[in-house]
Amino acid sequence: MxxxxxxxxxxxxxxxxxxxxxxxxxxxxxxxxxxxxxxxxxxxxxxxxxxxxxxxxxxxxxxxxxxxxxxxxxxxxxxxxxxxxxxxxxxxxxxxxxxxxxxxxxxxxxxxxxxxxxxxxxxxxxxxxxxxxxxxxxxxxxxxxxxxxxxxxxxxxxxxxxxxxxxxxxxxxxxxxxxxxxxxxxxTYTMGVALSPCSLPQTLKPNFQIGEEEMEIGMGIHGEPGVARGPLKTADVVTDELMDNLLREMKAERGDRVAVLVNSLGSTPMMELYIMMRRVKARLDGAGLVIHTSLVGNYCTSLEMAGASITLMHLDDELQRLIDHPCDCAMFRR
Amino acid sequence: MxxxxxxxxxxxxxxxxxxxxxxxxxxxxxxxxxxxxxxxxxxxxxxxxxxxxxxxxxxxxxxxxxxxxxxxxxxxxxxxxxxxxxxxxxxxxxxxxxxxxxxxxxxxxxxxxxxxxxxxxxxxxxxxxxxxxxxxxxxxxxxxxxxxxxxxxxxxxxxxxxxxxxxxxxxxxxxxxxxxxxxxxxxTYTMGVALSPCSLPQTLKPNFQIGEEEMEIGMGIHGEPGVARGPLKTADVVTDELMDNLLREMKAERGDRVAVLVNSLGSTPMMELYIMMRRVKARLDGAGLVIHTSLVGNYCTSLEMAGASITLMHLDDELQRLIDHPCDCAMFRR
CATH class of the missing domain: 3.40.50.10440 (Dihydroxyacetone kinase; domain 1)
Structure with missing residues (x-):
C-alpha cells in the first residue's frame, strides 16, 4: 500500500x-x-x-x-x-x-x-x-x-x-x-518514541515496519533503530520512560531551570503532545525543576511519522538569556 | 485496526x-x-x-x-x-x-x-x-x-x-x-481536501472510510461529506481545483490583496503544504492578486486526518490593518 x-x-x-x-x-x-x-x-x-x-x-x-x-x-x-x-x-x-x-x-x-x-x-x-x-x-x-x-x-x-x-x-x-x-x-537532551513509519516522496513506501500495537522507544528521525520495541503504553508511561532517561542524563539539581520541547514527529496531534506535556510538568515538579519556557508542536518532524520526542535544555544564566533573545524567522518567532 | x-x-x-x-x-x-x-x-x-x-x-x-x-x-x-x-x-x-x-x-x-x-x-x-x-x-x-x-x-x-x-x-x-x-x-473562503480519516480518543476507530488511492474534495473538519470523491491527483491538480472554486467565490479584481492560509488537517507534512503554496502563488499571480501575508502549517486540524485546506481572505484596507495588528497567543504570534 x-x-x-x-x-x-x-x-x-x-x-x-x-x-x-x-x-x-x-x-x-x-x-x-x-x-x-x-x-x-x-x-x-x-x-x-x-x-x-x-x-x-x-x-x-x-x-x-x-x-x-x-x-x-x-x-x-x-x-x-x-x-x-x-x-x-x-x-x-x-x-x-x-x-x-x-x-x-x-x-x-x-x-x-x-x-x-x-x-x-x-x-x-x-x-x-x-x-x-x-x-x-x-x-x-x-x-x-x-x-x-x-x-x-x-x-x-x-x-x-x-x-x-x-x-x-x-x-x-x-x-x-x-x-x-x-x-x-x-x-540539551532529547529522547523520542515512534508509533508509525513515514514514506519518502519518491517511493511512497514505509521506511520501516512496526506492529499494529507496537511502539519503538529511541527511534531516530530517519527511522534509525531505537533502544526498545514493545507494546504501546499509555502517554504517562511512555513519558515517564523518556523522562527517566532525560533526568538521569541531565543531572540537574533542585531549583535548576529547563527549557522544554514536546515535539511531534509529524502526524501526532497537539492533543497528544499536551497530554505528554502535562506529565512532563509533573515529573519536573517532582524533581524540583522549574520550566522556564516550553514549546509544544511540530518543530522537528520526520514527514508524517507518528510519535513524539521530549527535549530538555538544562539552562544556566547564559543559556536562559540566549533562549530568551528575540528571533524572527518565517516559521518561528520569540 | x-x-x-x-x-x-x-x-x-x-x-x-x-x-x-x-x-x-x-x-x-x-x-x-x-x-x-x-x-x-x-x-x-x-x-x-x-x-x-x-x-x-x-x-x-x-x-x-x-x-x-x-x-x-x-x-x-x-x-x-x-x-x-x-x-x-x-x-x-x-x-x-x-x-x-x-x-x-x-x-x-x-x-x-x-x-x-x-x-x-x-x-x-x-x-x-x-x-x-x-x-x-x-x-x-x-x-x-x-x-x-x-x-x-x-x-x-x-x-x-x-x-x-x-x-x-x-x-x-x-x-x-x-x-x-x-x-x-x-x-473569507476556504476549501479542503481529505486523504485519510482520523480517530477519536474514545473509539480509536476511523471516523470515515476512504479508498487507498482516493481523496475527497470539500470534506469537513469532522469528516462531513464533501463535494467529490475520486482518485488522488497531483498537488497541482488538487490545488487548482480548490483555487478554481475559491477564486470564483471571491470575485476579486486584479491588484486586490489577499491573506493566504495553507493548512494541514493534521498529518499532512509541511513539505506538501509548501508544494501546494507554490501553486497557490502561481494561481494568484495569474489572477493578478497580491499576497499580503501567508500562513502555512497546522492551524486548524482534525486530529491526525491527512489532507489540507486553502483559505483566502479578500483584504481591504481595514482587514489588512486588522490582520497586521500584533497579537500574542501561546500558539500564534504576529
Whole structure:
C-alpha cells in the first residue's frame, strides 16, 4: 500500500517545497542565485557578526528552513529528503552570510552531513573564509553517555541553534560563539518514541515496519533503530520512560531551570503532545525543576511519522538569556 | 485496526490536554476556577473592551485554544472532541472577559455549537451581559453560494478571529466590532481536501472510510461529506481545483490583496503544504492578486486526518490593518 501524498513528481518535491517557502515568506527568506538549495535570511547576516549556517536533509520541516532569520541562523543548506546537502549549497550559504569574522556550521551528527559540510569548509578555507563546526548530539538514545560524540542530533536542534543564533546576533566573537554553541549542545537532551513509519516522496513506501500495537522507544528521525520495541503504553508511561532517561542524563539539581520541547514527529496531534506535556510538568515538579519556557508542536518532524520526542535544555544564566533573545524567522518567532 | 495514540484513558484526553496547555503556557492562559473548560487570556480582557469569546469542539488544535491572547480572542470554551462545549464554560468565559461594553461570541456554524452558545447568551442576558454572535461560514464546499448562512466554519476561523480580535483590541464599539467580524467572515473562503480519516480518543476507530488511492474534495473538519470523491491527483491538480472554486467565490479584481492560509488537517507534512503554496502563488499571480501575508502549517486540524485546506481572505484596507495588528497567543504570534 502506497502512502497518499499531495505532491507532484516525487523527484521534484524538495525544490517545489522551496519554491513554496519563498512564495510564502519573501520578507524573511531568499535563495542564492542559481543555487535554490541555499536559503538565506534577508535580515540577520551582517559585517562583524559570526555567520551561522545550519542544514541537512529535507523532511524535518520546520527544521532547518524554519530557523533561518534574524536572531537565529543566517542560512540553511537543504538536502534531498533525509539526505545531506552536497558541498555546493553549503558553500553558497557560507559565502552569502560571511561577515568577515568566521562562519559557524551547525548540524546534526550524521556521517553524510559531516562529510559534505567538511568538504565545504575545506574549500571555503581556500577563499579565506574561516569555518568552525559544532555538531549537535542531543539524542540520548543513539549512543551511551560515555560516547556522546557518537550521538545523533534531533529535535534539540531547535534550542541549540536558538542559543547559538542568539550568541551570534549578540556579536559574540568567533571563539565565544563556538563555545556557546558547544555549551548549548552539551546541556540539551532529547529522547523520542515512534508509533508509525513515514514514506519518502519518491517511493511512497514505509521506511520501516512496526506492529499494529507496537511502539519503538529511541527511534531516530530517519527511522534509525531505537533502544526498545514493545507494546504501546499509555502517554504517562511512555513519558515517564523518556523522562527517566532525560533526568538521569541531565543531572540537574533542585531549583535548576529547563527549557522544554514536546515535539511531534509529524502526524501526532497537539492533543497528544499536551497530554505528554502535562506529565512532563509533573515529573519536573517532582524533581524540583522549574520550566522556564516550553514549546509544544511540530518543530522537528520526520514527514508524517507518528510519535513524539521530549527535549530538555538544562539552562544556566547564559543559556536562559540566549533562549530568551528575540528571533524572527518565517516559521518561528520569540 | 485501532489507531495508536499517545493518550491515557480516552475519556480523559481533553482535560489532560488542557492541563498540559496550562503547564506549558502559564504566562498566556489560565482556566476559570472550577471550570477547567473555560480558558482565559491573562493579557487582553479589560474594561471598556468588547470581550471576544470563541470555542467549539476539541481536536482542531491549535484551534481554538491557540488563538486566545492579547490582540486576538479573550477566551475559549472547550468541548469534548468534535462536540460543542455546554453552556456553563461558555458563560464562565463571557463573565471572565466582560469589559462592560458587550461580549462577542464567534465560532463555526454547527448546530450543536449554535444551540449551546445561544443558551449561554440567554442566561448571560439575565446577568446584564449583552452578547452578540457572529458565526463563521468560510467553508465554500459546505453549501451553495446563495446559502452562505448554511455554510460551516473551518480553517478561515484563523483569519476571521484574528481580524475580530484586533478590532476588539483597538477598542472598536460593540456595533463596530460586530460589523468588522461579519465583514471578515464575509470575505473569507476556504476549501479542503481529505486523504485519510482520523480517530477519536474514545473509539480509536476511523471516523470515515476512504479508498487507498482516493481523496475527497470539500470534506469537513469532522469528516462531513464533501463535494467529490475520486482518485488522488497531483498537488497541482488538487490545488487548482480548490483555487478554481475559491477564486470564483471571491470575485476579486486584479491588484486586490489577499491573506493566504495553507493548512494541514493534521498529518499532512509541511513539505506538501509548501508544494501546494507554490501553486497557490502561481494561481494568484495569474489572477493578478497580491499576497499580503501567508500562513502555512497546522492551524486548524482534525486530529491526525491527512489532507489540507486553502483559505483566502479578500483584504481591504481595514482587514489588512486588522490582520497586521500584533497579537500574542501561546500558539500564534504576529
Amino acid at each position: 502506497k502512502t497518499k501524498k499531495l505532491i507532484n513528481a516525487g523527484a521534484d518535491a524538495v525544490d517545489e517545497m522551496l519554491q513554496g517557502v519563498l512564495a510564502a515568506h519573501p520578507e524573511h527568506l531568499y535563495a542564492v542565485d542559481s543555487m535554490p538549495r541555499a536559503i538565506i535570511a534577508r535580515n540577520g547576516p551582517r559585517k562583524g557578526k559570526v555567520g551561522l549556517v545550519i542544514g541537512g536533509g529535507s523532511g524535518h520541516e520546520p527544521t532547518f528552513l524554519g530557523y533561518v532569520g534574524k536572531g537565529l541562523a543566517d542560512a540553511a543548506a537543504i538536502g534531498n529528503v533525509f539526505a545531506s546537502p552536497p558541498p555546493d549549497p553549503i558553500m553558497a550559504c557560507a559565502m552569502a552570510v560571511d561577515g568577515g569574522v568566521g562562519v559557524l556550521f551547525m548540524y546534526g551528527n550524521y556521517a553524510g552531513d559531516v562529510m559534505n559540510f567538511d568538504m565545504a569548509a575545506e574549500m571555503l578555507a581556500l577563499d579565506d573564509i574561516a569555518v568552525r563546526t559544532v555538531l549537535t548530539t542531543d539524542d540520548v538514545a543513539s549512543a551511551p553517555a560515555d560516547q556522546q560524540d557518537r550521538r545523533r542530533g534531533v529535535a534539540g536542534n531547535v534550542f541549540i541553534f536558538k542559543a547559538a543564533g542568539a550568541a551570534c546576533d549578540l556579536l559574540y566573537s568567533f571563539d565565544e560563539a563556538e563555545r556557546a554553541a558547544r555549551h548549548a549542545n552539551a546541556r | 485501532k489507531t495508536k495514540k499517545l493518550i491515557n484513558a480516552g475519556a480523559d484526553a481533553v482535560d489532560e490536554m488542557l492541563q498540559g496547555v496550562l503547564a506549558a503556557h502559564p504566562e498566556h492562559l489560565y482556566a476559570v476556577d472550577s471550570m477547567p473548560r473555560a480558558i482565559i487570556a491573562r493579557n487582553g480582557p479589560r474594561k471598556g473592551k468588547v470581550g471576544l469569546v470563541i470555542g467549539g469542539g476539541s481536536g482542531h488544535e491549535p484551534t481554538f485554544l491557540g488563538y486566545v491572547g492579547k490582540g486576538l480572542a479573550d477566551a475559549a470554551a472547550i468541548g469534548n472532541v468534535f462536540a460543542s462545549p455546554p453552556p456553563d464554560p461558555i458563560m464562565a468565559c463571557a463573565m471572565a472577559v466582560d469589559g462592560g461594553v458587550g461580549v462577542l461570541f464567534m465560532y463555526g456554524n454547527y448546530a450543536g455549537d449554535v444551540m449551546n452558545f445561544d443558551m449561554a447568551a440567554e442566561m448571560l442576558a439575565l446577568d446584564d451581559i449583552a452578547v452578540r454572535t457572529v458565526l463563521t461560514t468560510d467553508d465554500v464546499a459546505s453549501a451553495p453560494a446563495d446559502q452562505q448562512d448554511r455554510r460551516r466554519g473551518v480553517a478561515g476561523n484563523v483569519f476571521i478571529f484574528k481580524a475580530a480580535g484586533a478590532a476588539c483590541d483597538l477598542l472598536y464599539s460593540f456595533d463596530e466590532a460586530e460589523r468588522a467580524a461579519r465583514h471578515a467572515n464575509a470575505r
